[in-house]
Amino acid sequence: xxxxxxxxxxxxxxxxxxxxxxxxxxxxxxxxxxxxxxxxxxxxxxxxxxxxxxxxxxxxxxxxxxxxxxxxxxxxxxxxxxxxxxxxxxxxxxxxxxxxxxxxxxxxxxxxxxxxxxxxxxxxxxxxxxxxxxxxxxxxxxxxxxxxxxxxxxxxxxxxxxxxxxxxxxxxxxxxxxxxxxxxxxxxxxxxxxxxxxxxxxxxxxxxxxxxxxxxxxxxxxxxxxxxxxxxxxxxxxxxxxxxxxxxxxxxxxxxxxxxxxxxxxxxxxxxxxxxxxxxxxxxxxxxxxxx
Amino acid sequence: xxxxxxxxxxxxxxxxxxxxxxxxxxxxxxxxxxxxxxxxxxxxxxxxxxxxxxxxxxxxxxxxxxxxxxxxxxxxxxxxxxxxxxxxxxxxxxxxxxxxxxxxxxxxxxxxxxxxxxxxxxxxxxxxxxxxxxxxxxxxxxxxxxxxxxxxxxxxxxxxxxxxxxxxxxxxxxxxxxxxxxxxxxxxxxxxxxxxxxxxxxxxxxxxxxxxxxxxxxxxxxxxxxxxxxxxxxxxxxxxxxxxxxxxxxxxxxxxxxxxxxxxxxxxxxxxxxxxxxxxxxxxxxxxxxxx
Numbered sequence: 142x143x144x145x146x147x148x149x150x151x152x153x154x155x156x157x158x159x160x161x162x163x164x165x166x167x168x169x170x171x172x173x174x175x176x177x178x179x180x181x182x183x184x185x186x187x188x189x190x191x192x193x194x195x196x197x198x199x200x201x202x203x204x205x206x207x208x209x210x211x212x213x214x215x216x217x218x219x220x221x222x223x224x225x226x227x228x229x230x231x232x233x234x235x236x237x238x239x240x241x242x243x244x245x246x247x248x249x250x251x252x253x254x255x256x257x258x259x260x261x262x263x264x265x266x267x268x269x270x271x272x273x274x275x276x277x278x279x280x281x282x283x284x285x286x287x288x289x290x291x292x293x294x295x296x297x298x299x300x301x302x303x304x305x306x307x308x309x310x311x312x313x314x315x316x317x318x319x320x321x322x323x324x325x326x327x328x329x330x331x332x333x334x335x336x337x338x339x340x341x342x343x344x345x346x347x348x349x350x351x352x353x354x355x356x357x358x359x360x361x362x363x364x365x366x367x368x369x370x371x372x373x374x375x376x377x378x379x380x381x382x383x384x385x386x387x388x389x390x391x392x393x394x395x396x397x398x399x400x401x402x403x404x405x406x407x408x409x410x411x412x413x414x415x416x417x418x419x420x421x422x423x424x425x426x427x428x429x430x431x432x433x
Numbered sequence: 434x435x436x437x438x439x440x441x442x443x444x445x446x447x448x449x450x451x452x453x454x455x456x457x458x459x460x461x462x463x464x465x466x467x468x469x470x471x472x473x474x475x476x477x478x479x480x481x482x483x484x485x486x487x488x489x490x491x492x493x494x495x496x497x498x499x500x501x502x503x504x505x506x507x508x509x510x511x512x513x514x515x516x517x518x519x520x521x522x523x524x525x526x527x528x529x530x531x532x533x534x535x536x537x538x539x540x541x542x543x544x545x546x547x548x549x550x551x552x553x554x555x556x557x558x559x560x561x562x563x564x565x566x567x568x569x570x571x572x573x574x575x576x577x578x579x580x581x582x583x584x585x586x587x588x589x590x591x592x593x594x595x596x597x598x599x600x601x602x603x604x605x606x607x608x609x610x611x612x613x614x615x616x617x618x619x620x621x622x623x624x625x626x627x628x629x630x631x632x633x634x635x636x637x638x639x640x641x642x643x644x645x646x647x648x649x650x651x652x653x654x655x656x657x658x659x660x661x662x663x664x665x666x667x668x669x670x671x672x673x674x675x676x677x678x679x680x681x682x683x684x685x686x687x688x689x690x691x692x693x694x695x696x697x698x699x700x701x702x703x704x705x706x707x708x709x710x711x712x713x714x715x716x717x718x719x720x721x722x723x724x725x
Contacts (some may be wrong), residue, residue, distance in 0.1 A: 160444070164546055209458075254546040331441075
């Protein structure tokens with residue numbers, strides 16, 4: 142950042158000559174609940190959601206701008222803790238908070254814009270997957286959905302693997318660096334998994350004009366998800382295939398590419414359309430619907 | 434713009450190697466009223482407010498991102514007309530709509546981020562005014578405030594100069610190019626007048642450590658303002674000195690600089706602190722408070 146908060150606008154370094162930009166709104170009651178998440182968690186989650194979109198283009202996050210709408214009754218300390226969480230997550234991603242705006246509203250809302258730098262590389266879009274490519278994943282799946290299910294069932298585990306699920310819902314921890322690593326490794330397409338694996342892979346399949354075939358045996362270990370599913374009497378596969386908000390990255394790589402260490406192969410790209418799970422259409426839930 | 438809506442993020446040209454970025458929230462009932470402004474006007478005003486901040490840095494607006502929060506009952510046609518107004522104002526400024534996000538909320542809210550390009554020039558900040566500089570203005574003052582006063586009094590003039598005031602409130606028309614022209618002419622400081630002339634000049638005086646002296650005789654002609662003030666039995670000077678949302682630009686220029694054609698001298702920079710109006714402290718209203 143070259144010039145920050147306190148003028149009409151910020152001036153942010155964009156040495157590449159292009160800037161990656163994305164914006165998202167988070168609304169109280171829909172994207173977060175103040176009784177389930179600390180203000181730091183709310184800020185961190187809002188930042189993570191946008192920084193992950195930057196990473197999914199193969200860019201390094203650089204800066205973030207925050208618009209904050211608040212009821213007049215909002216405690217100033219609460220606001221500072223939201224900003225603290227936001228700044229902490231920015232730090233984890235290598236970005237700085239470059240500007241912001243605060244206004245009164247009936248409902249708490251965070252409007253985030255994240256900017257990133259491609260360092261001379263081509264952006265990795267959703268449309269570059271080709272038949273014969275390998276389908277791969279960086280990050281966790283279903284943890285946030287399982288944590289939300291525990292909270293919704295009134296379970297607040299104090300420790301152990303279940304507490305990790307709740308923590309994952311409260312504050313996702315995307316591997317931002319995996320996006321840059323994928324771009325360097327020659328990924329042909331990439332997407333941030335925010336609405337659920339199958340749902341988001343459909344976007345890649347459609348944009349690329351290909352079929353993506355997932356092999357569930359290749360997905361990451363489901364240990365804590367299985368524990369939570371047993372406790373709640375539900376199916377953990379739904380969380381893994383359709384749970385949102387973990388902000389894992391999914392990408393495709395040409396057959397000859399070497400997958401970076403944080404990536405694992407989870408399937409393949411074929412000629413055709415749509416997404417297959419173990420060779421069949423996925424009949425589970427559609428996209429992630431947040432709370433409602 | 435190099436890559437637009439439909440991927441995880443947009444990729445926007447930043448040939449300068451830096452990008453100017455600013456963000457603002459506009460909330461229904463506070464920043465706009467759907468019964469006083471058309472959806473096109475609401476979109477245009479939201480865009481103008483942010484694009485003017487970019488111009489006030491001496492940058493050319495390049496791109497805009499829109500976050501839109503809407504009650505579930507919102508008419509889709511209304512939303513399209515908001516976006517139409519936003520895109521039209523972007524076009525007037527030379528910028529494109531590069532990305533966006535839509536979510537449900539209890540209240541209509543627009544979150545705008547505008548990006549701009551400095552084309553190799555230094556940004557023109559609020560802190561560069563020096564004693565001996567000339568104080569200058571590009572654009573109209575008080576028109577939006579007078580238009581709002583007419584609307585609040587239940588007056589909706591059908592034509593003539595008063596209708597122009599209401600139109601100015603509904604849709605400001607900043608002179609974006611004046612910002613770039615000022616930077617090229619060597620402006621030492623610049624600010625977007627969004628909260629009222631005196632109020633915003635105080636920011637420049639404070640950031641620069643100087644006193645700004647305004648001469649009201651040098652301000653732009655008040656014809657329509659005088660007509661509206663006579664009709665409403667009020668003082669037009671308050672609108673001109675404290676009215677917000679016209680998004681004129683105020684700047685300071687070294688004594689030897691040639692003012693660009695769209696700029697007029699309105700005062701001078703002295704050693705000292707604060708803002709003087711015709712040699713005295715301004716006793717009128719403080720900052721612009723929107724509706725409440």
